[in-house]
Amino acid sequence: MDAKTKPDAYGVLIEPATLRIQRLLPGPIERVWAYLTDSDLRRKWLAAGVMETRVGAPFEFVWRNDELNDPPSKRPAGFPEEHRMQSRITECDPPRKLSIAWSNSGDVTFELEPKGKGVVLTVIHRRLPDRPTMLKVGAGWHMHLDILVARISGEEPEPFWDGWARLQQDYDRRLPA
Template sequence: MTVAEPRIVVLERDLPHPPAKVWRALTQSDLLADWLLQNDFRPEVGHTFTLTAEWGEITCRVLTLEPEKALSYTWTGGTLDTVVTWTLTPKDDGTMLRMEQTGFGPGDRLAYGGARTGWPRFLDALDRLLAGGSAG
């Protein structure tokens, strides 16, 4: 009997913006709504928040918060129970942003596929927001 490996979605982007600007886009509710989903996010460890889209809601809870360095929160909906972690690494020309969503189980095949196609689109929207200066 083999045990299925948990699936993980990982994306990395080199962004030509300082960590402080990227951090604001990840942690300010109005900016988060501009590129991710409508929300009631607050940057406080333990805060439970909801991400809302036309297809439903995701319940989240802030797990870790290291300003301008790292943020993680649960990402739960239906049978899905995952964790999203953002890591910001300063570079001479901006920030390396890494997004990792872990915890997809064998029964989460559709959600995993959705995450693999959805996160790149969300990060494209984040790129546009940052380039437009709104997160300034």
């Protein structure tokens, strides 16, 4: 894994309402797949929620971003301690692709591609309704993926909310108005 193979850390709009963000993770691909599909592993970087990995399977994501770091950083005003979202698997090709429909906030696809001893994880979030949502989602995915990289590498991640607040300003400068 070197600078030539490492994806840009920032997400980019690949269509007007579609954000793509990538990370290079240590392999093997099966371990990264487990961090996407196993609730206990996923809750350490994104959200809990037991899922049956088959197309059509409903499940609930439960975000508790305060629990991603110990001690937690200060949560911004207007964000609840917990957020729940009904979800449904729309595509599942283990261990390479997982697509999920999220109630009222678009669709998310996770694609895994082996690259040397690593795995490129590509997250594509479609149907983002407006720019304020894009800024929140861009900063959110960025921080959640940075935490995933830290967790899967055995390192301590940056405090979620501190990074999210900083990154939201970065995405405001980077994403078109």
